Amino acid sequence: MDRMCGRFSLSSDPARLAVELDAVDEASSPPPGLWPDQGPVSPRFNIAPTTTIPALVLDTPRERLDDPAGPRRILRAMRWGLVPSWARDPGRLPTLFNARVETAFEKPSFRTAVARRHCVVPMDGWYEWVPGQPATPGGRAGPKQPFHMSIPGDEGLLMAGLWEARRDPHYTVTQLSCSILTTEALGPLRRVHDRMPLVVHPSAVSDWLDPSVIGDPRALVDGAGGDLGQWAESVEIRPVSRAVSHVRNEGPELVRPVDPTAGMLF
Numbered sequence: 001m002d003r004m005c006g007r008f009s010l011s012s013d014p015a016r017l018a019v020e021l022d023a024v025d026e027a028s029s030p031p032p033g034l035w036p037d038q039g040p041v042s043p044r045f046n047i048a049p050t051t052t053i054p055a056l057v058l059d060t061p062r063e064r065l066d067d068p069a070g071p072r073r074i075l076r077a078m079r080w081g082l083v084p085s086w087a088r089d090p091g092r093l094p095t096l097f098n099a100r101v102e103t104a105f106e107k108p109s110f111r112t113a114v115a116r117r118h119c120v121v122p123m124d125g126w127y128e129w130v131p132g133q134p135a136t137p138g139g140r141a142g143p144k145q146p147f148h149m150s151i152p153g154d155e156g157l158l159m160a161g162l163w164e165a166r167r168d169p170h171y172t173v174t175q176l177s178c179s180i181l182t183t184e185a186l187g188p189l190r191r192v193h194d195r196m197p198l199v200v201h202p203s204a205v206s207d208w209l210d211p212s213v214i215g216d217p218r219a220l221v222d223g224a225g226g227d228l229g230q231w232a233e234s235v236e237i238r239p240v241s242r243a244v245s246h247v248r249n250e251g252p253e254l255v256r257p258v259d260p261t262a263g264m265l266f
Helices: 014-020 111-116 187-191 202-209 218-224 226-234
Strands: 008-010 044-047 052-058 073-080 098-100 118-123 125-130 145-150 157-168 173-184 195-197 236-239
Touching (some): 052 157, 052 173, 187 236, 202 218
Parallel strands (some): 073 173
Antiparallel strands (some): 008 044, 052 073
């Protein structure tokens, strides 16, 4: 779990998210022709890489040349872990579930997505693991303690991402996949990790979804200025059950605060 943002939670169903994001819901019932294992998206509290998640995208003019209304927002089901369009054997690639905002534009795996395919990944919050204190001076570190980061009141978060569409030659279907952008952690978030997901303010969503407006992901960080630091200060960091460390565990109890010294719910 040394790489940041390897798990997150999302309790809202796609239909509700689509309404909140003013989007067409294609995540509840993905259209035919997509990757075989990309089934409907469901609410989960322990989402891991390679899971199918909802991602907000802007459909391209090429897809809607006959529509005078222009591009529209679509909530699509995608594999969390970007697979480049040129990949012949995805199994040989690392799981690209994160992309560093500082270098994504120069990496072959993300270069096309930076230029053409931006997305927003909704979540309630994300998890990080912090090494435990050793039982004795100089001893081995104790079990890692997971923390859940969210906005008080469970307002929900919108994270910047990149997505790709890959035509699979064996199944003659299209595989949709995405990655979450990360940036340097700010404020109290540095206590749990040196990186954090790159948040998109609701007022900047439309601009970010259109690569012609914000082509370089670093502009999201530069444009946020002090607002990003203020946002980091508002994030609630709470210790949660170590049960979340096992991907098979699921349920709302995973995001409830615990006393890390007693292992009991508050």
